[in-house]
Amino acid sequence: MTVAVFRPDDERLRDAVALLDSLGVEPLPDPMLEVEPTGATPREDAAFTVLTSKTGVELAHEQRWAPSGEVVAIGEATAAALEAHGYEVDLLPAEYTSAGLVALLADRAEGATVEVARSDHGSDVLTDGLNDAGAYVHETILYRLVRPAGAGVSAERAAAGDLTAALFTSSLTVRHFLEAAEERGIREAALAGLNDAVVGCIGPPTRETAEALGVEVDVVPEEADFEALARAVVAGLAG
The missing domain is CATH 3.40.50.10090 (Rossmann fold)
Structure with a gap:
């Protein structure tokens, strides 16, 4: 099970990858934000x-x-x-x-x-x-x-039907995912693949942005926290 995570390329991404590893899924790190x-x-x-x-x-x-x-x-x-x-x-x-x-x-x-x-x-x-x-x-x-140069491997995996889940932690990560897909000429295929996967959003504002852009959201945790998001999505996959 491949789970895309879009956190900035610092300790937040490293911690996210370690958490997903511990939950028994394959992390797909694809930073969508750069400071x-x-x-x-x-x-x-x-x-x-x-x-x-x-x-x-x-x-x-x-x-x-x-x-x-x-x-x-x-x-x-x-x-x-x-x-x-x-x-x-x-x-x-x-x-x-x-x-x-x-x-x-x-x-x-x-x-x-x-x-x-x-x-x-x-x-x-x-x-x-x-x-x-x-x-x-x-x-x-x-x-x-800003969106880092080279971001978008997750969009390619989604377009290929090879993405099990995605963890969006802000409205901007959703927009940058779709922009990266658009640049590659695979927006529609990536969106279709994303909607075949389990999509988690960290809170209601992110969910609203995703849904407005055509993304079907499956999981929003009660607490706006990355660990809660990751655990809720993985629990959904196991269920």
């Missing part, structure tokens, strides 16, 4: 600063970011990265999504400055929701996410 830092630094005077990824934390730390207000992490992985770099995490949402962050901050942030420090592909759900709650929202783009 291009912008060199920007988050504001330091905001009442709340929201970080949405481990990568964002690392880049902020490299820029010697020193916040004066409360620090908010989107989930446990981001919180762990913040703490590992010496930052105190003040708030964590019950649901590790943009909507969860809005629910967490809506009653706290009215009239306050909220800094959102993230990639160039962050969801409007977060910034729009905070604006609607009466916050003064400032966004800093810490990095851009």
